[in-house]
Amino acid sequence: MASTQLLCSLPQPPQSTSVEEELQTRKQHLVAACRVFAQLGFVLGVAGHISVRDPEHLDCFWITPFGKHFSLIGTSDLIKVNHQGEILEGKQQVTLEMFNIHSGINEIRPDVIAVVHAHPVYGTSWSSLGRLLEPISQDACTFYEDHSLFTNYSGLISHRAEGQRLATALGDNKAVILQNHGLLTVGHSVDEAAWWLICMERCCQAQLLAETVGSPILIDPDVARLTRSQVGSPEAGWLCFQPYYEMLREQGMSNN
Numbered sequence: 001m002a003s004t005q006l007l008c009s010l011p012q013p014p015q016s017t018s019v020e021e022e023l024q025t026r027k028q029h030l031v032a033a034c035r036v037f038a039q040l041g042f043v044l045g046v047a048g049h050i051s052v053r054d055p056e057h058l059d060c061f062w063i064t065p066f067g068k069h070f071s072l073i074g075t076s077d078l079i080k081v082n083h084q085g086e087i088l089e090g091k092q093q094v095t096l097e098m099f100n101i102h103s104g105i106n107e108i109r110p111d112v113i114a115v116v117h118a119h120p121v122y123g124t125s126w127s128s129l130g131r132l133l134e135p136i137s138q139d140a141c142t143f144y145e146d147h148s149l150f151t152n153y154s155g156l157i158s159h160r161a162e163g164q165r166l167a168t169a170l171g172d173n174k175a176v177i178l179q180n181h182g183l184l185t186v187g188h189s190v191d192e193a194a195w196w197l198i199c200m201e202r203c204c205q206a207q208l209l210a211e212t213v214g215s216p217i218l219i220d221p222d223v224a225r226l227t228r229s230q231v232g233s234p235e236a237g238w239l240c241f242q243p244y245y246e247m248l249r250e251q252g253m254s255n256n
């Protein structure tokens, strides 16, 4: 009988040995997420942004510059902003909406390291229905009882109170559907948050497709919760992004 080794424990994220190393890692993975989103077609004009919390100054985050295509963003383009709205590093632009969204969530969710927002086509289409995703597949169980709706679309999130309302709508979940707007996910790493966005977009596509031809059979609630614990953990989210990260490295991605 051929001898093969079964994978009994999943690979874990590497641990940094200093805050400097951790900051560089976070920036590199943020840039990687931007490149992946560009390749997956998640870029729409100037919409969408990704941030990661500073590992040393926890009231600060690094965010993508406004108006630069995700495929062109490098680590040197990222902008450091504090929760008072002051730009501490970086020369490019951050809009009020970007600040209100990311600071609102960072303040209310100290466990969150990364925040990802985009307007992908299926997620945006699904968002117009004002409905949560249902557990119609193993992938969809990732979000079972772990995502929410941000209702009453009121235009750009130009006021801090609206950013706080979005953070409250997100609650303790990993994702929130911004009704009539798009998707937003959070994670304990950029990799995790980026994967939730990729996965959620696919789940929106799948449910839209399934409902065009019939009534999807729902997974039993207890099984959906079990499956969420298996495919929806922070470790699983990080892991699912690694093939994309490896793909970029193979492509010789420069992230300076």
Ligand SMILES: [Zn+2]
Pocket (backbone or CB within 6 Å): 047, 048, 117, 118, 119, 181, 182
């Ligand atoms: Zn948006």
